[in-house]
Amino acid sequence: MRARYVFEEAWRTITRRLPSFVLATAVQAVCFTLLALFAVVALNLFSVIGSARQQIEVHVFLTGEADHSALENRIRSIASVEATRYVSEEEAMADLRAELGDEASLVEVLESNPLPPSIRVTLVPGSVTPEGLADIESKISLLPGVAEVWSGSQSIARLDRILKLAVWLTLGILVVVSLAVAFIVFQTVENSIVTRLHEIEIMELVGATRAMVRAPFLIEGALQGVVGGVVALLLVFILVRVAATVFPAPVFPAAGIAALNLSLGTVLGLLGAGVALNRIRR
Numbered sequence: 646m647r648a649r650y651v652f653e654e655a656w657r658t659i660t661r662r663l664p665s666f667v668l669a670t671a672v673q674a675v676c677f678t679l680l681a682l683f684a685v686v687a688l689n690l691f692s693v694i695g696s697a698r699q700q701i702e703v704h705v706f707l708t709g710e711a712d713h714s715a716l717e718n719r720i721r722s723i724a725s726v727e728a729t730r731y732v733s734e735e736e737a738m739a740d741l742r743a744e745l746g747d748e749a750s751l752v753e754v755l756e757s758n759p760l761p762p763s764i765r766v767t768l769v770p771g772s773v774t775p776e777g778l779a780d781i782e783s784k785i786s787l788l789p790g791v792a793e794v795w796s797g798s799q800s801i802a803r804l805d806r807i808l809k810l811a812v813w814l815t816l817g818i819l820v821v822v823s824l825a826v827a828f829i830v831f832q833t834v835e836n837s838i839v840t841r842l843h844e845i846e847i848m849e850l851v852g853a854t855r856a857m858v859r860a861p862f863l864i865e866g867a868l869q870g871v872v873g874g875v876v877a878l879l880l881v882f883i884l885v886r887v888a889a890t891v892f893p894a895p896v897f898p899a900a901g902i903a904a905l906n907l908s909l910g911t912v913l914g915l916l917g918a919g920v921a922l923n924r925i926r927r
Contacts, residue, residue, distance in 0.1 A: 655864035658837050666869065669833040673873030674880065676822040677906050681881040683815040684905065685897060690808045692896045697804065703766035703781060703796040711790025713764060720766055723784055725777060728767045734758050761792060775802035823913055826873070830866045830917025838862060838921060859922050866918025870910025878903050 717729040737760040778798035786794045885897045
């Protein structure tokens with residue numbers, strides 16, 4: 646009976662000031678949507694960088710007089726190197742034609758094959774870092790018969806910097822959103838309490854417990870956060886579906902985003918409502 650009364654009182658408080666509740670919830674939904682979008686972007690960057698690291702090969706271009714068998718043996722002795730594969734000039738040209746596809750006829754105008762022989766170096770999974778790649782490049786470039794070494798270490802380093810920036814921005818947005826949502830709930834619940842101060846005093850005079858007086862307002866605050874989180878989840882889902890028409894299969898952990906929005910919304914709603922109740926009581 647008491648639980649039913651508490652929920653009825655919470656619903657009565659919300660419907661009495663429904664426009665304010667809807668407006669506050671809408672602002673919270675925008676805040677949670679912004680947070681979720683930054684989280685999705687960071688997750689997709691992490692996925693892209695992980696995929697890029699798995700596909701990286703170090704390309705070692707050789708001089709004309711290089712002994713590729715001896716070079717392969719020396720390269721395989723370097724730490725973090727898993728395997729090597731020799732690519733002749735003819736194989737390099739065949740790979741170029743395959744990559745060009747319908748435009749392969751462009752290479753027919755060449756009088757000779759300009760592509761040098763090379764060794765493709767595969768690295769041990771998990772060892773591909775910008776620093777590790779740079780170290781492997783410097784070691785291989787010192788070997789006799791090596792004309793040039795390319796691994797894409799600068800691209801990986803650039804992607805790592807972008808990922809770190811995205812993570813820090815997400816954390817910053819999390820702090821700002823948390824403060825904003827808690828403050829919005831605080832303001833909304835405080836206004837609800839002020840409009841019902843006389844009723845609260847009567848309830849206390851007739852013997853209502855402190856928990857029964859506070860519970861409807863705590864439910865109001867939590868409900869704001871939950872509804873805002875649900876609306877944000879739907880908005881993010883729609884935006885990700887739209888993005889999927891432009892970008893190939895973006896990563897969208899719906900369960901994780903839902904858990905983040907709902908748990909954060911509930912906690913911040915209770916926090917804002919609790920602060921408002923304590924402030925009014927003082």
